[in-house]
Amino acid sequence: MNFDLSTFDARQLHSLVLAAEKRKSQLAKRRPIAVVRAELTATAAEFGYAIDELFGVSAPQLKAAKSKTRRPKGKVAVKYRDPENRKNTWSGRGSQPLWLREKVRRGLSPSDFLVDGLARPTANTKSIGKRTVFKQA
DSSP, X not given: OOOOGGGOOHHHHHHHHHHHHHHHHHHHHSOOHHHHHHHHHHHHHHTTOOHHHHHSSOHHHHHHHHHXXXXXXXXXXXXXXXXXXXXXXXXXXXXOOHXXXXXXXXXXXXXXXXXXXXXXXXXXXXXXXXXXXOOOO
16 A cells, blocks of 8 residues: 655644554454454354354355465467557457557457457457346336
8 A cells, every 4th residue: 555645734644643553553452363263163162052053154164265266367369469560469358458449449440450360359248238128118
């Protein structure tokens, strides 16, 4: 988190320092999660319950669910290339790059920049999820 402190006046800086000190003292007073988790588990066991019975998920499952990461998407071949600058390419995934958007704004079609023999135009996804049939009132 970066702040441009040169834009703050003295009053704003003072309130920022006070808020930071207040938050720091709150965090210092908190007990570690592992200690609280152990106490909750012990208390639940004392009354004859397990944590997963009370909360629906056990602590190890919660931790495992958070640690799962998305599999990275693989590389995709180039579909569009700018003939004026060969470094300008686009795979058709994500939003249109600025160089292609500018050319389309000038009246050219994205299909004019397709790589010969390797690519087909990207599907129009703007209508996906939109209602196409309307009920008459």
